[in-house]
Amino acid sequence: MTRPIAEGESVILLDIEDNKEFFYLMRAKGHINLHKGKILHAEVIGKHEGAVVRTSKGNPFLVFRPTLFQYIMHMKRDTSIIYPKDLALILFYSDIYPGSTCLEAGIGSGALTLTLLRAVGPLGKVISYEVRPEFIERAQKNVQLLLGETPNLEVKQRDIYEGIEEQGLDRICLDIPEPWRVVKNAAESLLPGGIFTSYLPTIIQVKSLVDALREEKRFTSIQTMETLLRDWHIEGLSVRPAHRMVGHTGFLTVARKGDLP
Numbered sequence: 001m002t003r004p005i006a007e008g009e010s011v012i013l014l015d016i017e018d019n020k021e022f023f024y025l026m027r028a029k030g031h032i033n034l035h036k037g038k039i040l041h042a043e044v045i046g047k048h049e050g051a052v053v054r055t056s057k058g059n060p061f062l063v064f065r066p067t068l069f070q071y072i073m074h075m076k077r078d079t080s081i082i083y084p085k086d087l088a089l090i091l092f093y094s095d096i097y098p099g100s101t102c103l104e105a106g107i108g109s110g111a112l113t114l115t116l117l118r119a120v121g122p123l124g125k126v127i128s129y130e131v132r133p134e135f136i137e138r139a140q141k142n143v144q145l146l147l148g149e150t151p152n153l154e155v156k157q158r159d160i161y162e163g164i165e166e167q168g169l170d171r172i173c174l175d176i177p178e179p180w181r182v183v184k185n186a187a188e189s190l191l192p193g194g195i196f197t198s199y200l201p202t203i204i205q206v207k208s209l210v211d212a213l214r215e216e217k218r219f220t221s222i223q224t225m226e227t228l229l230r231d232w233h234i235e236g237l238s239v240r241p242a243h244r245m246v247g248h249t250g251f252l253t254v255a256r257k258g259d260l261p
C-alpha cells in the first residue's frame with residue numbers, strides 16, 4: 001500500500017508526453033496553471049504515487065513524491081549548493097553510514113544536510129554549524145518540508161573557524177571557503193578512523209587544504225577528486241553523449257584520521 005499524497009507535501013508532476021517535470025507544494029485550495037491546462041491541487045491530494053491526473057485540457061501528468069535528487073534541485077536556495085553528483089560521491093568516499101555522527105559546515109540551503117540526514121538515519125546525528133541566521137532559516141525550512149521533524153539535526157549559529165565544541169565525531173563534512181583553518185580542530189574532534197571531507201570550488205583552495213592536512217600528521221589517505229557526469233541521448237539511431245553537461249562544480253578532498261606515528 002502506498003501512502004497517498006497529503007496536503008503540505010511537495011510533488012513532482014511529470015508531463016508524460018514531453019518528459020518534463022514540475023515541482024509544487026500541495027495546498028488544499030491551490031491550483032497549477034500549465035500551458036497544457038489547469039490542475040487543481042485537490043485533484044492531486046489523495047492520489048497514490050504514479051497516478052495519472054489530467055489537466056483541464058485533458059493532458060495526462062503523473063504524480064510522484066520527489067526523490068531526494070529532485071527535491072534538492074527544485075527546493076528554494078539562497079546559496080550555492082552541492083549538486084547531487086557530488087553529494088553521491090561524498091556519501092561513498094566519506095563513508096557516511098546509519099547511526100554515525102556527522103558534523104557539517106556551513107548549512108547553506110541544506111542540500112548536504114538533507115543528504116547526511118538520510119544517510120545517518122534516525123539513530124545517527126547531524127550537527128550543522130552556520131554563521132548566517134538567514135541561511136539557517138532557509139535550510140531548516142527545506143529540511144522540514146521534506147523530512148518533517150528531525151530531532152537528530154542540531155543546528156548551531158557558530159563560526160567553525162573559532163573551534164568545534166563536539167568530541168567523538170565519526171565524520172566531518174565542510175563546504176566553507178577556508179577549510180584549512182579547521183584541520184587542527186577536526187583532528188581533535190574526530191574519532192580515530194574518522195573521516196574529514198571538504199568540498200571546494202577552486203584548486204588553489206584545495207592546495208592550501210592538502211598542505212594543512214599533510215602538516216597535521218594525524219591525517220592519512222588524503223585524496224582529491226572531481227566527478228564529471230555525462231548524460232547520454234538514446235533515441236532511434238541517435239545514440240550519443242548529450243550535447244550539454246555541467247563542466248565544473250567542485251573538488252572533493254577526503255582524509256582519514258589515525259594516531260600519530
Ligand SMILES: C[S@@+](CC[C@H](N)C(=O)[O-])C[C@H]1O[C@@H](n2cnc3c(N)ncnc32)[C@H](O)[C@@H]1O
Nearest residue numbers: 081082106108109110111112130131159160175
Ligand atoms: C556554499 S554554502 C553551503 C551549501 C550547502 N553545503 C548546501 O549544499 O546547501 C556555504 C555556507 O557556509 C557558510 N559559512 C562560511 N564560513 C563559515 C564558517 N566559518 N562557519 C560556519 N559557516 C560558514 C556560509 O554562510 C554559507 O551558508
